[in-house]
């Protein structure tokens with residue numbers, strides 16, 4: 621049994637959907653194939669042998685480019701040998717060095733999402749990639765990864781996490797944004813940066829992604845266009861200017877953000893804490 625679904629998006633670009641939630645919260649891993657090397661954008665929750673799936677698509681050397689260090693993005697890291705992550709995310713990605721606890725947290729995440737599908741959970745549990753000590757190369761804003769005729773530029777997009785990185789390919793008009801730029805954002809006041817700083821992130825991304833037409837986020841199985849960035853900018857500006865919003869409870873069981881205000885504009889939804897704008 622494999623939870624991975626491979627789809628060819630265009631020449632040399634694939635999505636690998638790892639779905640443990642009946643499409644409610646799919647994890648989308650992307651694979652870019654250059655002339656010399658291939659780049660895997662994140663490794664998902666690690667519910668199975670992702671390396672084998674990647675090998676069925678390409679035999680080229682594969683490097684992993686991380687968008688950030690959350691457990692649903694670094695789960696299968698132990699299967700790969702060359703990985704890049706912004707250094708502000710090292711602690712998060714390695715759970716402060718407690719790998720046993722990290723594996724258990726990943727299993728809990730899967731269990732919570734699968735709810736009553738006990739058999740599927742037991743199956744995944746027996747195949748789960750165990751988290752282990754991983755060496756990460758630091759990657760930061762402005763770094764370029766050359767895969768041979770295909771280049772990805774790292775663009776710092778903090779907000780979702782402090783070291784979130786997006787990868788931009790202006791030549792082929794696409795970008796991978798992880799959870800850094802997506803349709804839904806949470807700013808809960810504790811770990812989050814201010815909405816005002818997120819607006820700077822959006823402006824920076826817009827400047828660096830001038831020729832991007834497709835934005836691939838990590839949990840949405842379709843591409844957004846740059847209109848998403850404009851919608852987020854408009855929503856963020858409205859919040860900064862004191863929008864009259866209601867408190868809402870976000871419908872994601874694994875997130876414990878408490879009561880947050882919600883502001884919507886176009887495709888964008890921003891949940892925020894009025895104490896941290």
Ligand SMILES: [Zn+2]
Pocket residue numbers: 688690780799
């Ligand atoms: Zn995340």
